[in-house]
Amino acid sequence: MDLDPQEVLLRGVAVLEPVLTPHGFVFRLKGNGKGSGGHFAFGEFSRENRILELHFRHSLGLVTYHIGNWALNHETYLRYLGKWQQHKYPGFSDDPLEAFRDLVHDIEAFCEDFLSGSGEKFCMFAQEHARNPDRFKGLEVS
DSSP, rough: OOOOOOHHHHHHHHHHHHGGGGGEEEEEEEEEETTEEEEEEEEEEEETTTTEEEEESSEEEEEEETTTTTTEHHHHHHHHTOOGGGSSSSOOOOHHHHHHHHHHHHHHHOHHHHHOEEEEEEHHHHHHHHHHTTTTTTOOOO
């Protein structure tokens, strides 16, 4: 099945909106194109100084949280929270929208500080990660 990444990304955005929109986040499609790995699309939910960046190629790929100048990818953020063993995203489904549903689970269950909190804990984790970017190297992905 040949998926249009922009179309799937926008359908995935519709899955994420019920969780993010009530907290003031607004989605903007930032671009699409074709690279060596095929067609892709990317965009972001933003609110004030917070951004949830999403990239889609054959599936939901890079998911990065930003507060101000600080950023963490999804896995690293959940590892700092001590919740990686309970994550759902990324999962292993043939349904590309399942990744968005899994991400909704993780955001609702674990990312309150990013979603609606002060962001203090997130920024502390990001600062620690900047000091020690290899902290989680070599750990299993799943």
